[in-house]
Amino acid sequence: MNCLKPDMLIYDFFQPWAPKLALSQGIPSVYFATSGATPFSFFHHLFANGTSSTFPYQAIYLLDYEKEIRARILANIKDADKNFAFGNFKMSSDIVLVKSCRGVEGKYIDYLSILCKKQIVPTGPLVNDYEEEEIHSDIMEWLSGKDEYSTVYISFGSEYFLSETQIEQIAKGLELCSANFVWVIRFPLGEKRNNIEDILTFGFLQRVKERGIIVQKWAPQKMILSHPSIGGFVSHCGWSSITESLYFGVPVIALPMKLDQPINARLAAEAGFGVEVERGDNGHFVGEEIAKAIDKVFIDKYSGESLRFKARELSGKMKKTGQQEAEEVADQLSRLCVKYKQQKLTSNIFLPQAIKTNSVIEFEV
Structure with a gap:
């Protein structure tokens, strides 16, 4: 040295x-x-x-x-x-x-x-534009079978792990909403609770099998966000996720958890490319509010198009x-x-x- x-x-x-x-x-x-x-x-x-x-x-x-x-x-x-x-x-x-x-x-x-x-x-x-597609061809092939802006991507990064209650509520929200979905669920290294079927509501996977997939390993986030079928990103609002979502022109459905994430969520809302999930006074979120926020992006024509327009506009400026x-x-x-x-x-x-x-x-x- x-x-x-x-x-x-x-x-x-x-x-x-x-x-x-x-x-x-x-x-x-x-x-x-x-x-x-x-x-x-x-x-x-x-x-x-x-x-x-x-x-x-x-x-x-x-x-x-x-x-x-x-x-x-x-x-x-x-x-x-x-x-x-x-x-x-x-x-x-x-x-x-x-x-x-x-x-x-x-x-x-x-x-x-x-x-x-x-x-x-x-x-x-x-932000790099893409990764090696052939490694994740199953996910990309599934996405290619969905309509434009029809699918929401859900991920909470590599450093935050959802509790069982949070997983249950997100699953409830996905079942209540109208969007297709790709949901990434990770557990801490060495965690024994690695069977997602034991956590999710009985029959959930069967009920949503036509419009949703769950990924329990690392997912190619940038590739997913850049796919034309993706119309929204349910995110914890870590800064890298916010940056990547905006870079690819994808609106954010914010579920901030800690640190700078609440501030990032409010920045996304202020800038016009994000909507935050409503919570109770104790900070807990429920499935009905998650579904409502997702549908605001995917079903509400005026709101959804406004969010997508702003995300694409800022993406263009960023690039x-x-x-x-x-x-x-x-x-x-x-x-x-x-x-x-x-x-x-x-x-x-x-x-x-x-x-x-x-x-x-x-x-x-």
Whole structure:
């Protein structure tokens, strides 16, 4: 490791020790936020102004039960700072990279820049268009037998696992709604409850066999979302899922569970490409409300077409500006490298007798 002489370090949320080490060696470091700008601007606002302060954009908020389910990340991370987000924004050199695009989060990017006093540079969606189709030909063949915009895709990502009660309610909603469906259900590694038939309502699979399939392994999400038969995505609203759904022009039916997901769900609703499932005061969801939200996308002609139109419109903007944003990222990083190299050169010219000891520059008198 001692022989490495990088020009720059790019680090993520859980590595606040890294920029401190890099800067001690005169190496610029840039924080790359893989979540969107909206939740960061929301939580940064609360951090700076107090939890009783009103966020300037009223479409973004947390419900009472969501304030309780915000996961607490213990500050056992090496060199974590007490500043917002462990100090990652503060320690980033001049700029912060965010996985986002201005066409979707423009005002939240600008507000976050004001809050953290750094230029926020969106990277674009960073989504690949497709994967290897032949590996998943059974799913794709099934989808190809369905009409355009007739099928809803349901997945809660790779890090959230549904309880049996939640599975039962989603199954109830799918049986009550009118859409075809592809439902991905995963269990934690080593989990014994791997027989889905033992969890679902008796006879469910038989009753829906003509219009639905359940996938109990990894599913090709991007391939599924890009298929013309997909008309909606029931999602936990993780940022990658939101980005991919929007990239392929698919409306979101939001069932957020934790962390930044409620904020992402409200962003989708505000931007016009998402509808959120109504819940009770305790945060529990029921099958009837899931069916109602799905039918709002698939059966309600006005609402469904409006959501699809907005999703396609934002998808077009995202793809059109993606290359431009990627080039801007490259340009900003290049400028930063040049700036620090010039500073090093200047230091060597004007401070010839400087001696570096334990990463601190001292001077001979």
